[in-house]
Amino acid sequence: MNAQPIVSIAGVSKRFGAIVAVDGVDLDIRRGELFALLGGSGCGKTTLLRMIAGFETPDTGRILIDGQDMAGVPPHRRPVNMMFQSYALFPHMDVAENVAYGLRREGLPAGEIARRVGEALDQVRLADHGKRRPAQLSGGQRQRVALARALIKRPKLLLLDEPLAALDRKLREGTRFELVRLQEQLGLTFVMVTHDQEEAMSMAGRLAVMNEGRIVQVGTPHEVYEHPRSRFVADFIGIANILPVEGGRAWLALRPEKIALFAARPNTDRAEQGRIVDVAYEGDRSLYRVGLVDGSMILVSTANVAREPREPWPRGQEVWLGWANDAGQRLNE
Amino acid sequence: MVGRARFALTVLAFGYAFLYLPIALVILYSFNESRLVTVWAGFSTKWWSALFANEAMLRAAWLSLRIALVSATVAAVIGLAAGYVLARVPRFFGRTLFGSLVIAPMVMPEVVMGISMLLLFVVSDQLVSWPNRGFLTIAIAHITFSIAFVAVVVQARLADFDRSLEEAAMDLGATPWTTFRTITLPLIAPAVGSGWLLAFTLSLDDLILTQFVAGAQSETLPMRVYSSVRLGVDPQINALATIIVAVAACALIFSGWLTRRKA
Numbered sequence: 001m002n003a004q005p006i007v008s009i010a011g012v013s014k015r016f017g018a019i020v021a022v023d024g025v026d027l028d029i030r031r032g033e034l035f036a037l038l039g040g041s042g043c044g045k046t047t048l049l050r051m052i053a054g055f056e057t058p059d060t061g062r063i064l065i066d067g068q069d070m071a072g073v074p075p076h077r078r079p080v081n082m083m084f085q086s087y088a089l090f091p092h093m094d095v096a097e098n099v100a101y102g103l104r105r106e107g108l109p110a111g112e113i114a115r116r117v118g119e120a121l122d123q124v125r126l127a128d129h130g131k132r133r134p135a136q137l138s139g140g141q142r143q144r145v146a147l148a149r150a151l152i153k154r155p156k157l158l159l160l161d162e163p164l165a166a167l168d169r170k171l172r173e174g175t176r177f178e179l180v181r182l183q184e185q186l187g188l189t190f191v192m193v194t195h196d197q198e199e200a201m202s203m204a205g206r207l208a209v210m211n212e213g214r215i216v217q218v219g220t221p222h223e224v225y226e227h228p229r230s231r232f233v234a235d236f237i238g239i240a241n242i243l244p245v246e247g248g249r250a251w252l253a254l255r256p257e258k259i260a261l262f263a264a265r266p267n268t269d270r271a272e273q274g275r276i277v278d279v280a281y282e283g284d285r286s287l288y289r290v291g292l293v294d295g296s297m298i299l300v301s302t303a304n305v306a307r308e309p310r311e312p313w314p315r316g317q318e319v320w321l322g323w324a325n326d327a328g329q330r331l332n333e
Numbered sequence: 334m335v336g337r338a339r340f341a342l343t344v345l346a347f348g349y350a351f352l353y354l355p356i357a358l359v360i361l362y363s364f365n366e367s368r369l370v371t372v373w374a375g376f377s378t379k380w381w382s383a384l385f386a387n388e389a390m391l392r393a394a395w396l397s398l399r400i401a402l403v404s405a406t407v408a409a410v411i412g413l414a415a416g417y418v419l420a421r422v423p424r425f426f427g428r429t430l431f432g433s434l435v436i437a438p439m440v441m442p443e444v445v446m447g448i449s450m451l452l453l454f455v456v457s458d459q460l461v462s463w464p465n466r467g468f469l470t471i472a473i474a475h476i477t478f479s480i481a482f483v484a485v486v487v488q489a490r491l492a493d494f495d496r497s498l499e500e501a502a503m504d505l506g507a508t509p510w511t512t513f514r515t516i517t518l519p520l521i522a523p524a525v526g527s528g529w530l531l532a533f534t535l536s537l538d539d540l541i542l543t544q545f546v547a548g549a550q551s552e553t554l555p556m557r558v559y560s561s562v563r564l565g566v567d568p569q570i571n572a573l574a575t576i577i578v579a580v581a582a583c584a585l586i587f588s589g590w591l592t593r594r595k596a
Contacts, residue, residue: 088498
């Protein structure tokens with residue numbers, strides 16, 4: 001395994017007129033990982049991806065792919081391929097022609113192109129759809145054609161711009177696993193842009209959280225969720241209670257599932273008394289809004305592991321909240 | 334409700350009648366026995382025979398057809414380039430001026446264009462003895478004003494073109510030129526095609542501009558028709574008009590079929 005990062009981004013900035021889209025980003029992406037760029041709309045994640053692909057030029061900084069400086073290298077000479085959010089399938093070509101497009105540009109013999117297109121369509125389970133036009137396919141099929149087309153040149157790096165955003169919910173769940181399986185099977189590096197934190201958490205080996213053109217935290221999903229480094233990250237990834245501690249000089253980010261509900265004062269490190277204000281019953285879990293004595297609100301979630309005859313903590317009920325000292329992440333900001 | 338529907342139908346009937354009754358009459362009277370256009374004297378194809386024996390008319394038609402083919406094709410190529418630049422290059426020196434200059438021939442009175450082109454050709458003829466007024470000068474004049482129409486159609490089509498298709502092509506290893514050839518051009522071909530048809534029609538029936546730049550020997554179809562009408566119409570003109578209507582209808586059906594096939 002080569003220890004050199006497949007992508008190395010150093011001091012990259014990009015502005016469009018008065019807007020700074022990407023602001024001094026440093027990032028290394030390791031060979032063979034599934035990396036996610038996560039952030040809200042306008043955070044610069046797509047611009048960063050487009051700079052790796054070569055569709056945008058950085059104003060400052062350098063991007064190295066496999067050790068090579070990409071400055072001045074046009075998109076068609078970069079060892080990367082991209083799957084577009086809209087899929088960008090060529091409407092005037094059939095599925096097989098779409099998939100073959102990249103190989104045709106290399107001038108390979110027709111026989112080899114046909115063989116590899118057949119393999120690629122097999123891989124995405126569209127072997128008998130080669131003669132269809134993109135307009136005749138369902139959303140999920142289109143997504144798989146786009147994937148086959150982007151993978152057929154065996155790129156060192158596959159960029160995926162919101163790969164699941166255009167699919168409906170049921171299909172999205174299945175496709176997540178399929179993408180991860182494919183990435184592991186091929187041993188390729190995937191860099192994925194998404195605004196969906198659940199998607200990034202469940203698929204990525206590592207992820208970068210972006211805000212206002214900067215990377216605010218990089219880590220495994222576990223690190224980013226359990227050890228957020230800022231209030232922004234704590235708030236953006238999942239749900240967090242942000243409690244003032246040490247007389248307001250610092251904050252504690254406390255996840256709702258790290259807090260337990262008790263009928264009487266519990267024997268935990270910390271305990272607070274309150275009253276259930278709201279209940280959101282979601283089937284597998286319930287989310288409670290609890291009003292504390294001092295007037296602040298805390299979110300608590302419990303997994304509904306037992307089949308209770310009725311909602312165990314109804315609205316208006318007096319409760320005690322308890323959590324351990326190390327249940328939350330201390331934030332200085 | 335019924336009264337309203339009847340009113341709408343009546344309006345529709347009058348509208349169609351206003352547009353197509355004259356054309357129907359022209360076609361009908363091309364088969365008239367009488368020399369008088371307004372009197373029906375029985376069926377005959379003699380005016381059709383006369384038309385096909387009328388060498389001056391046929392020569393004029395052939396010249397017009399050649400000019401229209403050449404000028405529409407050249408205008409389609411140049412107009413495609415102009416429309417592409419206007420749609421795709423956001424900033425370059427003189428962009429606003431360039432945009433206005435491309436569109437200008439659409440709004441410029443033909444008389445003005447005719448005079449200026451005639452002056453150009455006369456001066457050029459005096460200085461370098463080129464071009465001879467005739468086929469070439471008429472074609473150049475027609476190209477000049479047809480470019481605008483092609484450019485506008487192409488620019489409009491490119492304005493709502495999904496750029497990510499071109500990016501995907503480049504991402505898959507296509508050079509900018511290959512991308513244009515394999516992705517952009519096939520997808521905007523219907524627009525270029527209708528631009529070509531527009532240029533072809535404009536060239537075929539242009540009279541004013543052509544009269545300024547045509548030489549003494551070259552006479553296009555509209556010029557020939559116009560001068561023969563001044564000497565008194567005979568139903569040959571009706572036969573000719575019938576042919577033109579038929580050709581135009583075929584072109585319309587063909588372009589409709591082309592767009593539907595693309596979509």
